[in-house]
Amino acid sequence: MENWLILSEFFTILYLIVKIFLYKLEYPASFVFFILFFICINILYYIVGNKVVKSLLLLFSMAILIVSYVYVNEQFILLLPFNLYEFSNINFGSPFYGAAFILLVTIFLYKSILPEYILVSFMGCVIYNISVFSYKKMERLKNQNDELRKSIYSLYNKIHKNTEYEKQVKYTAQLEERNKISQKIHDNIGHVISGSLMQLEAAKILIDKNSEHAKKLIQNTIDVLRDGYESIRIALNTMKPTTEQMGINRIKLMVDEFSAKSNIDVSFVYSGPIDKITYFKWNVIFENIKEALTNVLKHSKATKVTVSINVLNKFIKIEVKDNGIGATIIKKGLGLEGIEERSESIGGKVIIDGSNGFSVIVLLPLEGEKNGY
């Protein structure tokens, strides 16, 4: 910010020098001396850090200017406004006192220099204010930028933590499943095969000596293997989850978690042929219920929530209803808007009612109307 002031000061000095030499004015030697003296003092001003020393230097510099104005050349007074601005800035924190001093000085000036003096002061004032203004703005933006960076960082951390946790949960679940499956393989397949093997070995030995007995053993093995095959098939069938199981279970889990975390009693019911709901729609339903429950927690002061999924003839009706304070004027925040957007993108409707507790009803068409879902 000071740079602009220094630059304009520099141009004023340049202007003085050019003017003096063009018009061949008197006292060039002392003129050069005082100009250099002034420059030295002002450079010193920017080098020292102490505020008191700075003010003293400025006062000294102003004294030089006044002396040279009176004894050497009246043009020197043109440099006075810059010192005054700096002085009032470090002592009063505002350039307006400087402006007042500048006006005060005009009373004592010769008429010949007055217009130039005023011009220089005003230009200085404008430049100074512009630079102060933009400097402050820059500071503010910089601070904002820092804050944003901080919040981005903390959010990033949060996400990272969550994904870690999710991974952990997933991995544990996988391990559990693997454990279960290997147990099942061991129970069903292992026993059957090892038993059959033994019987076949025995049959192989017996086949020449006692073929009747060997045949019986082989028949036994066939029966055991057939049973084994059957039980594996059943096991596979029961192990492989259906879409609706996955959907319902996911929602049940989420509802239970919510209930445990919030101390709000949640009941979850469903009816109708829920196997008609596609995987994609389960996702939309899940997200919507989650969002609606978050709203319940945030706004409702409810103690009880009912989550229901009804499959009607051509519609799936999903309702989240609480017994809380409700709302006469409904202001849609990000949550409700998200529910609406998701639902409407697959041809659904959202009915929001705050008259008796708060209820969010989502109606989704069973047959995908849009986007082929």
Add this chain to the structure above:
Amino acid sequence: MKIVKIEGLTKRFGDIIALDNINLEIEEGEIYGLLGPNGAGKTTAINIICGLLNIDKGKIYVFEKEIREDPDFIKRNIGIVPQDIAIYGDLSAYENVCFFASLYGLKGKELKESVEMALEFVGLIDKAKEMPNRFSGGMKRRLNVACAIAHKPKLIIMDEPTVGIDPQSRNHILESVKKLNKMGSTIIYTSHYMEEVEAICTKISIMDHGKIIAEGTKEELISMVTDTNTTFITVGSVVGIDEEKLKEITGVKAVEINENVVKIISSRDVCNLDKIIQYFTSKDIPIKNIKSEIPDLETVFLTLTGRKLRD
């Protein structure tokens, strides 16, 4: 031709969202019903179609013209029967209709003929000289209708025209709505009486909290919720009833027997009550009572929103 077309209409009153992203199309020649509880946004929608309210968002075309493009043309071709009776008690019935018709620019002989036709249409021609102050609620309503139709509008909007009137006048108004439709007018009819809308409307939108939650013919709307009718037949004794035989009747989906009531669930598309009764008579089983549960628009609204149309 699409008489009315609304795209993404949103209307707010301060913080309250009266209409929330509404899309709607009304074809020429339809009796279009707007059904919904009080405060659903029906009247707001109508006021917007008439150009009485500014909108916050969306596009509205009436007679395939943007509503702000030529409001005079649109207003000239709309007749509105407002919810609150708007007639002058101190002018005679004839003068009332005359006044409103002349607002639409009718003059001289044409005016006289139109006014007489309108009064005749609503059955008030012999009361033409009387003051509406002394009219019954139903007659006032009918006069209100006459005021709206004298200029033969292409689109007639009726906002709850049957509130607070006797059954006779109600029937008269419902009949006249049908007649007006046959004479070539498209009609928008709002009501929170489900029976009226079911009886006369060719297409229905169910509104709630500023949204259209379902649209279609009566049958389409009902089939959204269910595709079955339920019949309860009370008999003297259930001995000798063969469930399997009953299930063989076309359309029967399920049969349940509880004490002496037979519950038969059958498909809505099939008329099989005669065959069911025939089965009982052929077995000489006396029928004590038959109750049919046929889903209606009230059922639809109740299933979709969990609330009733009227409190």
